[in-house]
Amino acid sequence: MEIKTYLDEQRQRVEKHLADLMLEPVGAFSRHIESMRYSLFVGGKRIRPILCLAAATAVDDDEKTYQRAMPVACSLECIHTYSLIHDDLPAMDDDDLRRGKPTNHTVFGEAAAILAGDGLLTFAFDLLSSQVSAGINDSVRIRIIQTIARAAGSLGMVGGQSLDMLFAGEQVGYEELRSIHRSKTGALITASVLSGALVARADEAQEEALQAYGDHIGLAFQIVDDLLDVEATTEQLGKPAGSDIKSDKVTYPSLFGMETSRTMAREAVQEALAALVLFDRKADPLRALANYIVERKK
């Protein structure tokens, strides 16, 4: 399959639904809702929602299943966006730009940005429990909510960010690096895959396989992010690749070098593909996504 066309089409479908489902910037809270919409629609690859939809399709390619997974997919993007807003805050990574655009707090102020994040996180659980998700069986919905809450919470994404802040400026080893990534990025990626599988009523073997797939692509995703961080620097600043690895954050390239890191990413993708062996051609989008993750240029 042509991955670029597939990703473009999926991204557009996700963005159309996000626009439909998201609160409208009218009434007393319009400024606050505008601030949430700004970050939600400022761009992004929409990888998490697409993984959710592709996992649902891998189990059951009925269009109705895809449609049922859509609000879950959107809730994952809300959670991802909230995490970026809070990560960019002055008290955290203090970033002015994200995807080449001013970060939320730069545009709306710090207080509004904190609240935009809080609002998006809460809205994710609103979506998962509202009429728009009513096509999903209630006990499945509860499992999906649990899967996402765990992955996004203190033993997952939030915990990972807290480790990342805690270890900033410190020389940590591979164990710590792996632990930060697994919780900060990996947990929500795996939850995206799993929640799609749950919508499609995956059996136990399928769930287990998709859990493994999610874990491996989560790792690959992170290694490639680290690699791209170095390579972008090369291009933009004209420094030799690898020389600008941030001194205050341990990365895969800083621990293993560029070549070994690339090999590790490729191996992780191979393991992700191997986990899909029990799936037929319906899992081709997941396979293409795994390859895309390691080959992407941004």
Place this chain on the structure above:
Amino acid sequence: MEIKTYLDEQRQRVEKHLADLMLEPVGAFSRHIESMRYSLFVGGKRIRPILCLAAATAVDDDEKTYQRAMPVACSLECIHTYSLIHDDLPAMDDDDLRRGKPTNHTVFGEAAAILAGDGLLTFAFDLLSSQVSAGINDSVRIRIIQTIARAAGSLGMVGGQSLDMLFAGEQVGYEELRSIHRSKTGALITASVLSGALVARADEAQEEALQAYGDHIGLAFQIVDDLLDVEATTEQLGKPAGSDIKSDKVTYPSLFGMETSRTMAREAVQEALAALVLFDRKADPLRALANYIVERKK
């Protein structure tokens, strides 16, 4: 009934369950978990969880129903605590003290405080979807999650805080004041009452009555908060009551004066009590709570 004894006993039961249900500060995330526990256990009246439990009891006074409502009650306290942590941040109200103790960011730093709030908010939805709430029917659980997510979100508590920040320093009228309070404080108080009623399988008439009860005590609660703010000042600073109404925030006393505000609070409580007319003695805790809210001294 003796309200002081009742409140003490309920508070202790809630705190015991909070301690049992909350994550332990061990492992990689221990510092982050410590920061959540700090604010969760630094004190507080536990009004929202107690309202949830009392509403459940008003509908069905079986101990099993009370026990089933307990994780829901605890999730409400997690959400309330997260909102206090974020409200106190330097970018928001910039408060160093809360309940006479250093605020979260004063102790753990700003980044950790943002994450403690994020973690507690997410943990609330974890509790509502995890095994600890499995005694509640799944479709009821979905309704409870929806009720709480709506009340806590951008059209409720988060939206109210955004209005509060937006209007800070501006002279707003009664309409705006009412709108801020209804969303910032009232919504979660009403949701606390309603979610308890849902656990106990309230019928439609009971739900409606408890919704009205919640709305009225939410209003009373806020007016009394404003009054106490003035009176505490009188005591602590030795200024005449009413002279220290913060110039940058409109309050009930600043709009209506002390006496009229007191009358408004009493009237709201009377309406709350009237809403309970269809309930028998099982609603006595709710009645006592309504009276307590207007008579409390802190």
